[in-house]
Amino acid sequence: xxxxxxxxxxxxxxxxxxxxxxxxxxxxxxxxxxxxxxxxxxxxxxxxxxxxxxxxxxxxxxxxxxxxxxxxxxxxxxxxxxxxxxxxxxxxxxxxxxxxxxxxxxxxxxxxxxxxxxxxxxxxxxxxxxxxxxxxxxxxxxxxxxxxxxxxxxxxxxxxxxxxxxxxxxxxxxxxxxxxxxxxxxxxxxxxxxxxxxxxxxxxxxxxxxxxxxxxxxxxxxxxxxxxxxxxxxxxxxxxxxxxxxxxxxxxxxxxxxxxxxxxxxxxxxxxxxxxxxxxxxxxxxxxxxxxxxxxxxxxxxxxxxxxxxxxxxxxxxxxxxxxxxxxxxxxxxxxxxxxxxxxxxxxxxxxxxxxxxxxxxxxxxxxxxxxxxxxxxxxxxxxxxxxxxxxxxxxxxxxxxxxxxxxxxxxxxxxxxxxxxxxxxxxxxxxxxxxxxxxxxxxxxxxxxxxxxxxxxx
Amino acid sequence: xxxxxxxxxxxxxxxxxxxxxxxxxxxxxxxxxxxxxxxxxxxxxxxxxxxxxxxxxxxxxxxxxxxxxxxxxxxxxxxxxxxxxxxxxxxxxxxxxxxxxxxxxxxxxxxxxxxxxxxxxxxxxxxxxxxxxxxxxxxxxxxxxxxxxxxxxxxxxxxxxxxxxxxxxxxxxxxxxxxxxxxxxxxxxxxxxxxxxxxxxxxxxxxxxxxxxxxxxxxxxxxxxxxxxxxxxxxxxxxxxxxxxxxxxxxxxxxxxxxxxxxxxxxxxxxxxxxxxxxxxxxxxxxxxxxxxxxxxxxxxxxxxxxxxxxxxxxxxxxxxxxxxxxxxxxxxxxxxxxxxxxx
Numbered sequence: 035x036x037x038x039x040x041x042x043x044x045x046x047x048x049x050x051x052x053x054x055x056x057x058x059x060x061x062x063x064x065x066x067x068x069x070x071x072x073x074x075x076x077x078x079x080x081x082x083x084x085x086x087x088x089x090x091x092x093x094x095x096x097x098x099x100x101x102x103x104x105x106x107x108x109x110x111x112x113x114x115x116x117x118x119x120x121x122x123x124x125x126x127x128x129x130x131x132x133x134x135x136x137x138x139x140x141x142x143x144x145x146x147x148x149x150x151x152x153x154x155x156x157x158x159x160x161x162x163x164x165x166x167x168x169x170x171x172x173x174x175x176x177x178x179x180x181x182x183x184x185x186x187x188x189x190x191x192x193x194x195x196x197x198x199x200x201x202x203x204x205x206x207x208x209x210x211x212x213x214x215x216x217x218x219x220x221x222x223x224x225x226x227x228x229x230x231x232x233x234x235x236x237x238x239x240x241x242x243x244x245x246x247x248x249x250x251x252x253x254x255x256x257x258x259x260x261x262x263x264x265x266x267x268x269x270x271x272x273x274x275x276x277x278x279x280x281x282x283x284x285x286x287x288x289x290x291x292x293x294x295x296x297x298x299x300x301x302x303x304x305x306x307x308x309x310x311x312x313x314x315x316x317x318x319x320x321x322x323x324x325x326x327x328x329x330x331x332x333x334x335x336x337x338x339x340x341x342x343x344x345x346x347x348x349x350x351x352x353x354x355x356x357x358x359x360x361x362x363x364x365x366x367x368x369x370x371x372x373x374x375x376x377x378x379x380x381x382x383x384x385x386x387x388x389x390x391x392x393x394x395x396x397x398x399x400x401x402x403x404x405x406x407x408x409x410x411x412x413x414x415x416x417x418x419x420x421x422x423x424x425x426x427x428x429x430x431x432x433x434x435x436x437x438x439x440x441x442x443x444x445x446x447x448x449x450x451x452x453x454x455x456x457x458x459x460x461x462x463x464x465x466x467x468x469x470x471x472x473x474x475x476x477x478x479x480x481x482x483x484x485x486x487x488x489x490x491x492x493x
Numbered sequence: 494x495x496x497x498x499x500x501x502x503x504x505x506x507x508x509x510x511x512x513x514x515x516x517x518x519x520x521x522x523x524x525x526x527x528x529x530x531x532x533x534x535x536x537x538x539x540x541x542x543x544x545x546x547x548x549x550x551x552x553x554x555x556x557x558x559x560x561x562x563x564x565x566x567x568x569x570x571x572x573x574x575x576x577x578x579x580x581x582x583x584x585x586x587x588x589x590x591x592x593x594x595x596x597x598x599x600x601x602x603x604x605x606x607x608x609x610x611x612x613x614x615x616x617x618x619x620x621x622x623x624x625x626x627x628x629x630x631x632x633x634x635x636x637x638x639x640x641x642x643x644x645x646x647x648x649x650x651x652x653x654x655x656x657x658x659x660x661x662x663x664x665x666x667x668x669x670x671x672x673x674x675x676x677x678x679x680x681x682x683x684x685x686x687x688x689x690x691x692x693x694x695x696x697x698x699x700x701x702x703x704x705x706x707x708x709x710x711x712x713x714x715x716x717x718x719x720x721x722x723x724x725x726x727x728x729x730x731x732x733x734x735x736x737x738x739x740x741x742x743x744x745x746x747x748x749x750x751x752x753x754x755x756x757x758x759x760x761x762x763x764x765x766x767x768x769x770x771x772x773x774x775x776x777x778x779x780x781x782x783x784x785x786x787x788x789x790x791x792x793x794x795x796x797x798x799x800x801x802x803x804x805x806x807x808x809x810x811x812x813x814x815x816x817x818x819x820x821x822x823x824x825x826x827x828x829x830x831x832x833x834x835x836x837x
Contacts, residue, residue: 093599094599097552098595098599101591102592104555104558104559104562104588104591105591105592107559107563107566108562108588110566110574110577111566111573111574111576111577111584112577112578112581112584112585113578115574115575115645116574118573118574119570119571119645121570122566122567122570122571122573122574123567123570123796123800124800125566126566126568126573126800127567127796127804129562129566130563130564130566130804130807131563131807131811133559133563133564134563134807134808134811134814134815135807135811137556137560138553138556138560138815138818138819139814139818141552141553142553142815142818142819142821142822143818143822144552144553145822145826146822146825148549148835149545149835149836150825150826152833152835153825153826154825165818197644200570202799202800203799203800203803204799435581435646436578436644436645437578437579437581437646438578438581442582445582446581446582446585450589453589453592457592457596464600464603
């Protein structure tokens, strides 16, 4: 194993782990705003109880998201020093903007969300919830902008040569609104709404099945179902727009998405399949000409295939299969989420939503689906960009820190693996515990007496 | 080159980053210090009060590190890339300790078992201590310079980073944070814990003053390049003088038990120490011990003027905003800590 492979594994591992949490915070943030908004409007206690309950879960998720996010910020410099020098002029400003405009907002007001119940008025508390939710979305904006610039660079020029070469900003807004920013951002944000709302759906489905906290669970389920339905339908739209953008700006990646090798041929759309690098074809279930139709509204127009690019400028044949599989899994899950939420809304309309045990069982497990979709979607986006770290400009293999030694990366990779494993186990344990414990009747606890002070349940 | 108020853009950005890192050292400094002192508190209730004194703010304090990292990446990408890759292991341990500290605070109160809480107390305290030491080690090595070649690649070994001077700076940093943290905690506590902390404030202050004196002497004797700037521009001597006066003022305020003013003074001292280093280094940021021609300065290490200008606009809008809501949060949680159902 060389330094490059190890560094790539380390980066992929740390970011994949980190990427479990921010989408949950973003989605949960929106659900929280609705819940607390309902509480302020109706004054009903169940909304207050569910808000308090979900804020505690939010804090747990947010805490791990922050801790693992700081790692990402510094890993660019530790492992990818050449990359950092190359893109600092551009990428750095997006990261700095994230810190100052988003992260500070989120972390500042989180304290009030958690500890401020008895110190600020309900309105100020609600305001803080909105700020935290907004902050988490602003974070996504800047991070996705930075990443999108790597996918479709714009608003820059290259200066210098060799080790001194770097991308220099020429137009800030062109950089921010590079060709893929808006599509990718909307896709990521909606994916986050799905992650958050399905967590709430899952937990509430579990409560309803167990006949616990029934009133709170049913009300919470309906709020989350509303968010989930709107989001899953919108995801169809943003997904299509993203794929369209990839076809225009990163054709080699799109060819990898669909395993399309031959530029002169009509492109089929596969529902599932397996790529065969030697025969340069896919075996699987397909809609003939489906991709051609999706991109050109015509079943017979050829689509640029992998063979249009030199071997060293496109994903390797092994990577193509990974990209193909992850991309298709993402699409399949997206469709499943639409089916699931639309079916549930239909039953709600019929007044039979909570009578279908099997459906609630599915919802109880459904929390995994958006998580998997977000993960594999990210893999296909990032692996599909290879061998480039900045598309068409800088190769991943050239981006590595020059002084880095294999044993250094091995040491840090092992350390992260151990720590993140521990972290994940603790996270699941505590999340499970909080869920088992469930929302509590807050009013009887509003004035804690001294005998309760060391009661662990109140801590 | 474009200038604002007589200073060029890279110098402005050097000042911005200095200000952000000062903000970080002042804010996270007191909660790291509180963490370093945590095991001195023996009773469960004392530990909870100490944790809740930093509870609503520590996360916001850490934001300044994130902003500082982003600002360094953006303004001086060459410095960011070089220092992080050169001090690889140090930063990796730093990052892992940040995680441990965050989860210790987060997880400690989630289970009632004695061993569980003890475990996270120890983890919280040790990670806080190691974080302070790691920051000091980085600072110590930056002050001395590091072995970087023409490709910005580090030519030294891990052991080189643990040289006597860097270790001295590391211990001084820990001492500063412990004093700063003790003063913060004494403001936030009452009764028994308050009494205990008044003693800790005294001891940590003595510890810091001692370390401050030794490190200053060592710098004067062994790091001559840190003084050249002061000799060139004599009115810069105002900074060390102010730093010494502020240190003296801490001891005075503590003697009068005016802890709020003592806290302001120790915050001021923290900022002054960073300014002392910044002035000593300027216009260099990373000194190459291999060849002075390879020094990374604010000019050859910075982003383009256009990029710096965009970010100065960000800073002009963002920093006051952050200031407003940081103050709002601190104001909301002013006064002595009382445990309630939202506490850790």
